[in-house]
Amino acid sequence: MRRKLAAGNWKMNGVKAQLAELDNIRKTHPNPAVDVLICPPATLLSDAVKTVSGYPMMIGGQDCHTANSGAHTGDISADMIKDAGGTAVIVGHSERREDHGESDAQICAKATTVMENGLIAVVCIGESLAQREAGETLSVIGAQLAGSVPDTASAAQLVIAYEPIWAIGTGLIPTLEQIAEVHDFMRENMIQRFGTDTANGIRLLYGGSVKPGNATEIFAVSNVDGALVGGASLTAADFCPIIAALEASAV
Numbered sequence: 738m739r740r741k742l743a744a745g746n747w748k749m750n751g752v753k754a755q756l757a758e759l760d761n762i763r764k765t766h767p768n769p770a771v772d773v774l775i776c777p778p779a780t781l782l783s784d785a786v787k788t789v790s791g792y793p794m795m796i797g798g799q800d801c802h803t804a805n806s807g808a809h810t811g812d813i814s815a816d817m818i819k820d821a822g823g824t825a826v827i828v829g830h831s832e833r834r835e836d837h838g839e840s841d842a843q844i845c846a847k848a849t850t851v852m853e854n855g856l857i858a859v860v861c862i863g864e865s866l867a868q869r870e871a872g873e874t875l876s877v878i879g880a881q882l883a884g885s886v887p888d889t890a891s892a893a894q895l896v897i898a899y900e901p902i903w904a905i906g907t908g909l910i911p912t913l914e915q916i917a918e919v920h921d922f923m924r925e926n927m928i929q930r931f932g933t934d935t936a937n938g939i940r941l942l943y944g945g946s947v948k949p950g951n952a953t954e955i956f957a958v959s960n961v962d963g964a965l966v967g968g969a970s971l972t973a974a975d976f977c978p979i980i981a982a983l984e985a986s987a988v
């Protein structure tokens with residue numbers, strides 16, 4: 738059965754003082770009953786890994802290059818993230834797609850590199866508000882899954898995060914029915930592509946304005962295996978109740 742996953746994406750937030758929040762999570766949840774992943778900025782990766790040493794929390798990157806090394810100023814590779822002690826990498830976040838013009842094909846190549854390095858790829862997909870209002874949500878999600886998820890993916894190394902762009906950092910979330918519709922669609926899409934056994938092992942996260950106040954109802958939705966949390970992952974005070982809500986949904 739799929740193990741639930743509470744993932745935090747700190748985005749471009751945090752200097753060394755922020756690592757105290759990892760200690761606070763550790764104190765509040767010394768033995769989490771779900772997987773926990775925090776993706777700090779690259780500058781904090783090594784220190785974050787040291788901070789959580791001996792504690793079952795994964796640390797990951799927020800992006801990587803398609804290559805393991807080379808003349809790519811400013812980029813970091815999956816190999817470097819692994820070397821720093823990271824075990825997962827977010828690829829294809831809508832902020833990367835928008836700010837850096839990343840295509841599905843590039844994201845697929847990044848996810849492939851992540852998996853070849855033995856790490857977990859957290860592939861992000863999601864529709865814009867205009868696409869939702871035009872009734873295009875499922876066709877957009879289908880195209881992003883086809884273009885961004887490598888054929889070589891295994892259940893153990895693939896996590897898919899459904900993040901409607903209009904829900905990110907806005908305080909807006911889709912209705913629970915809308916979340917269920919997309920998550921059921923994603924599961925069925927994976928079954929068609931990879932077969933039932935693999936597809937049923939792939940974790941599908943919801944992301945976009947997940948907070949302590951709405952986590953319980955979101956985690957009760959069909960085929961939601963956890964969350965990718967932005968703003969509310971920055972403090973243990975916000976993130977720990979989300980972990981607790983996920984733990985409660987897992988029993």
Ligand SMILES: O=C[C@H](O)COP(=O)(O)O
Pocket residue numbers: 746830900904905906907944945946947965966967968969
């Ligand atoms: O990666 C995280 C998502 O973009 C969600 O961000 P948010 O929880 O701040 O809305």
